Amino acid sequence: MRGFALAVAAAIAAAPVAQAQVTEEMLLNDTASTGDVLTNGMGRHLQRYSPLDTLNRDNVQNLVPAWAFSLGGEKQRGQETQPLVHEGVMYITGSYSRLFAIDVKTGREIWQYDARLPEGILPCCDVVNRGAAIFGDNVYFGTLDARIVALNKDTGDVVWNKRIADYRAGYSYTAAPLIVNGLVVTGNSGGEFGIVGEVQARDAETGDLVWTRPVIEGHMGTLNGEESTMTGTLNATWPGDMWKTGGGATWLGGSYDADTDTLVFGTGNPAPWNSHLRNAGQPVDDNAGDNLYAASRLGIDPANGEIKWHFQTTPREGWDYDGVNEVVAYTDREGNDRFATADRNGFFYVLNREDGAFVNAYPFVKDISWAEGIDENGRPIFVEDNRPGDPAEAADGNRGEVVFSSPSFLGGKNWMPMAHSPDTGLFYVPSNEWGMDIWNEPITYKQGAAYLGSGFTIKPNYEDHIGSLKAIDPDTGEVVWEHQNPAPLWGGVMTTAGGLVFTGTPEGEFIAFDDMTGEVLWSFQTGSGIVGQPITWEQDGEQYVSVISGWGGAVPLWGGEVASAVNYLNQGGLLWTFRLPQQLAAN
Template sequence: MKKFGRSKGFAVSALVAAMSVAGLANAGVTDKDIMNDAATVDDVVTNGMGLQGQRYSSLDKVNVDTVKDLRPVWAFSFGGEKQRGQESQPMVKDGVMYVTASYSRVFAIDTKTGEELWEYNARLPDGIMPCCDVINRGVALYDDLVIFGTLDAKLVALDAKSGKVVWKKTVEDYQAGYSITAAPIIVKGKVITGVSGGEFGIVGKVEAYDAKTGDIVWTRPTVEGHMGYMWKNGKKVENGISGGAAGKTWPGDLWKSGGAATWLGGTYDAETDLMFFGTGNPAPWNSHLRPGDNLFSSSRVAIDPDTGKIAWHFQTTPHDGWDYDGVNELVSFDLNEGGKTIKAAATADRNGFMYVLNRENGSFIRGFPFVDKITWAKGLDPKTGRPIYDDSNRPGNPADSKDGKKGQTVVAAPSFLGGKNWMPIAYSKDTELFYVPSNEWQMDIWNEPTAYKKGAAYLGAGFTIHPTNDEYIGVLRAMDPKTGKEVWSYKNYAPLWGGAMTTAGNLVFIGTPEGYLKGFNAKTGEQVYQFNTGSGIVGSPITWEQDGEQYISVVSGWGGAVPLWGGEVAKRVKHLNQGGAVWTFKLPK
């Protein structure tokens, strides 16, 4: 694909001729557009194809019978040397696609031709500290703005027509280890963002900004003991929103550098008027330094979008000692069970268990394994969902060793990269199944002494990851939230690291590190489609309708955390090629 007006640094290129392209004169994205995204088919204006994050489309022109004829119609290259992992979900509005790429870049693309309309390149400083590759997972759209987070922990709002900066805000200090990799979400005219950086002893938080002006509205730290605040007329409200007593579930002053990063972003449910964010690992990894539950780390928190108040929380791994986080997306759905419809939500955790919760109050409905091997816990308490620990599989305390330098090594499954990591699940209202990209791997893990230092890695642990099986690591699973049973599965040699999408055409789509976009029968798991994009897929596919035709797009570009942190697994996939492109498909006329 020919590239137009490529610029270096932060400069934006825009073609005067492109101003006439359909879509650049659109009326902008409204709150109604965002709220109705899951029910409309002519655009994709939210991360998750709907604020609830179900990643389901009612389109069915591409279905199990026709998908064999699906063909690529254009491919757009991000170009340059800035490849690495491409984990973005594209957005589409009025004939224009907005997609992010590695190193905090944004592109606007004509959806009919694949031609570039404009490009924005963030000017990143030296010394950024992304933990897990230089990825970005997408933009938020509001009015005539394209809003995204950068690796130096800024929010940037661009003009949708030209790509020029409208406002820019510093969310946190990148030199302390903060960054932003997730796509923000828009709720009631506010842009909501989390932060990354849990491996550097930062304090996780969720913040809301006025989407049009960039003015801060509220901040909600996710480590117990830190206060939340609102702003009115540009001034901080004196009575902050309580974050719990300092040190209540943390020893000493460790809550001051407690981690719990909100690095994956959130979902929103209009019926309960609550946002759901996951929180990451407590810092440091060495759990013997911080006895207690360490709230609100490794949890799902329900947040009032108007004030930032935490309405409820559910902690999946209290006193986390394996870096299992709790950051994975919480997807709202209606659970039809026992003649009743329950306002439920489900999440597949890095710790290997899937949880079904009441999204109104966070109460535990059920939990069940979705991977084959779990060693750190014997199961879940059937009433509370709290894990029943196997204490012999917690990494040992270095203080108990002869030299005090290394605790006892244990073999823990899943590995810290998780039974499921960031890659989003999908839910079909047709099959009433969740489609879960999962991985079968384990790790040798041990604890070491450590101390907090601003901007330095704050782990206190060492590890090596190993595949559990020789034949496969990745498994796409269809899980029944009513029974906790696996309905079908597809095994993949390399780890799965990209998101799933499902449609009314009885299809599930997912990409693989080997480069394939694959389609499966949503009911049976039969593979009915594949196309190789030339580089590993670690992004999330989308679909929309334009001029009466159904389009499917996915970002291709191998990278992310696996080649950086994967140990023996990284050796298995070291031959995979990097890349950076958007591939778009449709049926022939």
């Protein structure tokens, strides 16, 4: 057994009775079912919107702490989880691959599971975990040694434990799993180690593999234990054997559009970062150098893992502009079914939900330098002088020409999820205004070793702010309002029918904004930086809000000059839950 559950006697005595099984219908209706939060994204469309309006613009100032829960120990690294709530029990994941069940009435621990992580794990960007999934009698989460674990939701006992990939080759796993039609669907992490991105689907009851879909061309998928179809066409967009270590990690997980019965997964950077190695001899205007399907969004059939469509946000990618950022299904003001995604490359894309076809794109950060814009086909109009230089052309052959590129490789928006309000029609996007000096270096692949071929230093673009929460109109690209923050924003966003937008800052402030104006209506200092994801639900006639506080993630590890500027921020591991008392709801 690769982990263990810790029972707390006092908590068990106070624990709720065994909960009902979670069904596919319950997952489908998660947004409307306001007493529970059963999915990452508060709905598998990932809108992160609640129809609750008990808590609203007029009374949010009356929101008060109900309880706080400490993750304890010395494992106080970045806390990026989104809580789940089911029939009086909350489930959260923690750094170093931990999972907790908590009584939502008291904040007491019911059980805890700690994965037994081996020596030699290779997580890229802190020891974070972004949440769990729940279905039937089980709760599921991934571990840093690239495993997926099913636990009994009532006891924390291990039901099954399966390997996604070999951690010794650089694989890991940090995303929340996705449940669709009795399948547990996962991606993988490790794009900086020359791994191959893949989506896998398992039987939720047994953990047995049903299908696999690699996302780099030339690799073979499987269905029911047999080879199925090849991804793409061998060597159509990759030279030589580079597809074998092509990257494209599916590290943020995916969404599910029930209307079209489609899984939507994003894919990460191609490997190595040095684009000259991956595009040798290919002209700039030739699609043969696109390195499919890295830096893309993929529509996948949940029944068999076949790719229905793809849209590549950054072909010929050379800046680590991963395409993993969440794809949100929504309906625009004219009744069109759309997808929206705010890419790491600085552009906000609108796609057709039926086939992933390009509709429009707008810059959502300032000072984009690597492209002049997006053409009518959705392809970037490259500024080739802002591509890091080829080290083979350098006098010493060790470092190509250094360029300043904006946004930085941590992106105009990174993993931190945006939210959409069907009431305002707006998206609320946590973004950052920063750039980088970047250059290419020679590199060869070695299993388990970093496979970048680039060096970099991140720098802020402005003296007074880096973070910027933006309310964006997806029909026009207009920034309706903006709230600037000194430190980078790295936490998720939530919006509600009460006219509120919630998010947190690295400085520890948990903030509620007016969704129409951006006015700050309420804030609470949590004691550590917020890089987690807020939720809201109702219980006993009152509305609750929860968010985890605990500074960490990629910025302190990779942020260059930005990391130095925020090195005073304290780590932590505290889950805060707030409530609006009934007697104050009318105020």
